[in-house]
Amino acid sequence: MSKSIVSEKAYAFAVRVVRMYQHLSKDKKEFILSKQVLRSGTSIGANVEEATGGQSTADFIHKLSIARKEARETSYWLRLLHETGYIETKHFESIQADCL
Numbered sequence: 587m588s589k590s591i592v593s594e595k596a597y598a599f600a601v602r603v604v605r606m607y608q609h610l611s612k613d614k615k616e617f618i619l620s621k622q623v624l625r626s627g628t629s630i631g632a633n634v635e636e637a638t639g640g641q642s643t644a645d646f647i648h649k650l651s652i653a654r655k656e657a658r659e660t661s662y663w664l665r666l667l668h669e670t671g672y673i674e675t676k677h678f679e680s681i682q683a684d685c686l
Contacts, residue, residue: 590634590638592634593631593634593635593638595684596630596631596634597631599627599631599684600627600630600631602627602681602684603624603627603628603660604628606620606623606673606677606681607620607621607624610672610673614672616667619666619670619672620667620672622663623660623664623667626656626657626660627656627660627663627685629653629656630653630660633650633652633653634649634650634653636649637650657685657686661685664678664682665678665682
């Protein structure tokens, strides 16, 4: 069975988030906010994957709604990292566009 475009995009976004976390923790020595964005940003794809294996339509919808909430939380952490100078504007705009 082929992956959905949502699943593929969520996975690619999670990879970007992990790489951003590695950069922030290694180069910027920022651990608290970056850990938050790591958790929520990778949770999006995990919930999309769970949704595809949902036991019912209601379960599918519920899991996708959780993924959407995680995306909103991730957007919050990204904005905070940007406003506090940890993420440059061009990088922020790129990853934020993928998040929304």
